[in-house]
Amino acid sequence: MSAADPALLRLVRGGLDAKALARVAEAVPARFAAYPEELTARGQQELTYRRLRQAGLAAPPAAELLADPPLLCALLERTVVADPALFHVMMLHYTLALGPILRFGAGQEGLGGAREALESMRSFGTLLMTEAGRSNSHLSPRTVARYDEAAREFVLDTPDAQAAKFPTNTAHPDVPKTAAVYATLVHRGREEGVFVFVVPLRGADGAAAEGVQIVPAPETTGLRVDYAAVRLRGLRVPYEAWLRDGASFDADGALHDPAGGPAQRLTRSMGIAPAVWRSVVSAMAAVTRASAGLLLAHSAGRATLGRLAPRRPLTDYRNQSEAVLGALASAYALTAVAGHVKARRTPADLPPAAGDGEGGAGGAGGAWAPWSAVDRDLALFKVVATRRAHETVTRCRVHSGAPGFAATDRLNGYRGLAHAYANAGGDNELILFDTARAMASLEGYAPPEVAARLPAGGDLRAPQVWLHLAGDLERRLAERLAGRVGAAAAGGDAFAAWNDNLALASLTAGVSAERAELAVVAEAAAAGPAVLRPLLALHALEWVERRAGALLSEGVAGPGLLDLVWQARREIGDALAGQAQALAAGLDLPEWLTAPVEAVTGG
Template sequence: MSMGTFPDGDLAGFVRGASPGQKLRERLDDAVPEEFFTYPGDLTARDHQALTYARLRRAGRAVPPASELLDDPPALCALLERAAIADPALFHVMLLHYTLALGPIIRFGGADGGGAARRALESMDSFGTLLMTEVGRSNSHLSPRTVARHDPATGGFVLRTPDVRAAKFPTSTAHPALPKTACVYATLVHGGKERGVFVFAVPVRGPDGTVPPGVRVVPAPETTGLQVDYAAVLLEDLHVPYEAWLSDGARVEADGSFHDPAGSPAARLTRSMGIAPAVWRAVISASAAVTRASAGMLLAHSAGRSTLGRLAPRRPLTDYRNQQEAVLGALATAYALTAVAAHVKARRTSADAPAGGPATAWAPWSAVDRDLALLKAACTATAQETVSMCRVHSGAPGFAAVERLNAYRGLTHAYMNAGGDNELILYDTARAMADLDRYTPPEAEPGPPDGGDPDSPRVPLFLAREAERRMRDALAARVRAAGAAGADPFTAWNDNLALAARTATACADRVTLEICDAAAQAGPAPLQPVLRLHAVNWMARRAAGLLDQGVVPPGWLAEVDAARRRACDELAPRAGELAAAFELPPVITEPAAFLTGG
């Protein structure tokens, strides 16, 4: 898993990554200027949303064409990272526009696919959104009840939502004055048979926001979690032209016969979900970006702050181990997630080739790209935990003086479900592991290197591999035993979902540690101790599972705590350098700017 070399040979070069080039990066940063990092006061919810979309339009017209961005993951991720730290709502609508609206049109529609819908999105005359999940059933993306039927009279299709439980939700379509174009996931029914899930490019609000006949939009209550114009959408015998069908090579012949190169409805579902890798790369990159920003904010809050506790009055806050370990741990996690983001932006994924992942039971994501889906689940969970910790350790100012940490937490929390539910990804990953379906367990090793010393950079990887192998073996044995005792597959797995989640998490941990180990070896020398702290913190967080699997002995956690203290003592003098390499805009690290009129 070579990470290659990083430009400039320093930490800032590592954070920026190998591409895009300097000129393009400056262009992308200029597309999201510092004025986008705040909102004027006294805006209504709809005014706030309108300004977010106006900024999206301004950014979209300042950057390279969508087709170029979608073909250049580092460039698209750099733009989305900037949007994420500026404003999570802007990130969300930008991600929808590029990866989940234009992405399917360009990927599945061919050179001329999408027609007017594509032109409206590429010019930013309309904003892209997604109509995939349905409100009334879980796992609805596996078999949407929204149906598309070919209309021989017009040559087009008729899209229909059978009832309110099949309404598409959540969608970003509520604002009454904004143009919206949706990629609609629907089950194509032809010749009396379900032919699979296909995508249709459909205008759901006109240039002035008017809803066309056949579309019903029901605004959802306002929320502060991720401030977007959420709504449910029902399609009531909506007629769309043939070019709205993003057929990906499928076709309806003049004689009414249907042909699909995918070969089966199951394979068609996987192909239709093949746009997910672009989403996962962006979400992983954004998770790293907001974690960097949160760590920088926590350091700014903590540095130079004195305490009045009676144990040691006037003692600097960062002299206390809990605060010091929180600050340095957040910085270390930010660097680890940055390493993972660099890895996924550089790797070839099944988005670039026909899908060939393992069979899935709960969701289609692992069949598209198991490893990338798993890293998305791991990174969002880690980012959410770290951002939340930064908010708590920033005290009242972290909650009330600035909305940013709350917004970052809302973003990372939302994407634990959005873009593929994390738990379902873990379950399908564990199922593939148990079945050895395109999965090879780590090989057993005779014993821990360097005597199991927690200070050794080789020990965390040994522990991760050993825990993963043991958990996988235990899970497979339990499921086999349940089946042998007469349990049906649902019962066999349903009784072992907790272990399944831990097993897949162990796999994600091992992959992440391997990526970080490769980054530490290939990256600048100052990166090694900070990633070592991340590994030490990982050992502490996973101590329960490691002890449960017998990978480490009783009393071992005290050794890890001592190793963490030593790692923090080494890094503490460099905390400012570590944060400076994030190159955060000044507005990010000024949580009390309102006091000075900033």
């Protein structure tokens, strides 16, 4: 095994010291990477929660993790490589159950019991946000919370099956659960916006609370957790269960909300999203690193029997060597993006001040979803990360042949996770649509400035050229989108104007997100060791190839573009020949990743 470059290890480890890394490793030991074969689906889920409890008790305290994004992300990165299902329930527990308590309930009396139950892992956190029967349900949940002034309680109701909260990880009948419930506060006949309520769904014995109906969903192999739909039927919760975020009722029963109105309240209540997006981006980087390591382990030393050259090593074929190097390039590129988002702080990370308007947390208000109003840039990095991870993991699985599909479930599990988070944590398409609206109206958006000519002689391996191509493409697409929508909207039908241009909107915002990613990658290439520069150029070349149609269509590039991409890729591949093992060593992958499943102890 090649020695790891210290500079590569620093990039992957995100600046954490040896003590922190050791504690993370202790919290998620090697045995968490496999399940005993005899377990049923429910048995596997029960073991997942048992491991979550063990990890939570061994890891740093929850408040410390949530205050230190690199530390929380390190824990989640190690977890996701071992078990995507464990990652999913762990992230929900910390960021979407405990996170709202710490953010919206700071200094609020009466939350000690729920918080202590979650921090001690006596109960596991879950989220009740999305509703099953209507799209864009985050914008206007039909689950309502009515304030009973006489009893000083809230009554939570799900009006019908279409308003049931789904998907939720609440089905296991023996696992205690505490939920962060997103509901529309209705007071004196008026909707006052979306607030969060802390609700014990299942007690210590797993029994559902009175007023809580849990309907298990069929088992799935995509991301193996205990999915269920939840309806609340006249569920009474105490006043203290309301995470009021500065809101209050006065002596006359009138509501006072510092947000300033229902739309602004929705944006504030979704302010937990940055922690989720950092976690997802970091997880996508981690599974991409793991997948690259698995593909290299499959490819290294493997002989082929093709009749053109019998007994030729598999990696002598350019399609395989380029797949290996391309996966390593994506792994380091996403690692750089993860490092960027972990270090990035925005107003959305702090409790918003009284009177913050919609979009005050970093973006324009959303027409399709609330996420761009919370933090447009972080949401876009989540889009890019899930897309690149899904693409790279899929390529690693395909280039691992039948073993990639059947030998272990690691690549399938990573692929399922990346697929799931295209919708979870904010739907990618809706994020892109809202971003495109802001771009078209120049709302918090300035088109990139682009020189008249390609820099660096047009060498596709030069970062200046990547950024020029991406910036020029984004500028042209944004101008065309604004012109089309503006002309169509002049007739007064905004829906028709956008509905006829959603494909262009998605492309425009997607390219903008990719330009931001390429800018981070270019910085990493400049700051990192020399070996990173050609490797990350491979990542950029893949972007050029992926967007070749748009580059040609918009006149940014001319005929022959793909030949230039392929030539540059061959030259980089030749320059990096023999360095794959050293690059993989820098990914700091756990030793058990490439071990046979039976070699990893279950339990």
